[in-house]
Amino acid sequence: MPTVNDWQMDTINTEDLSATDLRQECEVADAAGDTGIHCYELIRLDMYGSVVATAQMVYFADYGRAGIAWGGDAQWTDCSSAEEAVRRWTEDDMSN
Numbered sequence: 001m002p003t004v005n006d007w008q009m010d011t012i013n014t015e016d017l018s019a020t021d022l023r024q025e026c027e028v029a030d031a032a033g034d035t036g037i038h039c040y041e042l043i044r045l046d047m048y049g050s051v052v053a054t055a056q057m058v059y060f061a062d063y064g065r066a067g068i069a070w071g072g073d074a075q076w077t078d079c080s081s082a083e084e085a086v087r088r089w090t091e092d093d094m095s096n
Contacts, residue, residue, distance in 0.1 A: 007086055011040055037061075042070075056069050
């Protein structure tokens with residue numbers, strides 16, 4: 001299983017999210033007036049710099065929650081930062 005150090009976090013716009021459930025949660029949070037919505041594309045590179053996997057993540061700083069989607073429905077966890085969410089995900093320590 002990859003570790004947090006194997007994944008590159010690139011900031012993306014909410015409109016660039018392809019994961020439907022992540023995008024819907026962003027719309028709900030935005031309508032509620034949340035200002036701490038952070039969207040990322042997570043990219044895993046091999047030793048030659050080629051992309052071998054991608055995932056998408058949304059971190060809601062206002063209430064310390066993140067969702068990560070990798071080929072299916074998002075997994076959710078409570079966390080204090082986006083980096084902690086990636087660590088939990090790579091260590092199979094997500095909580096709902």
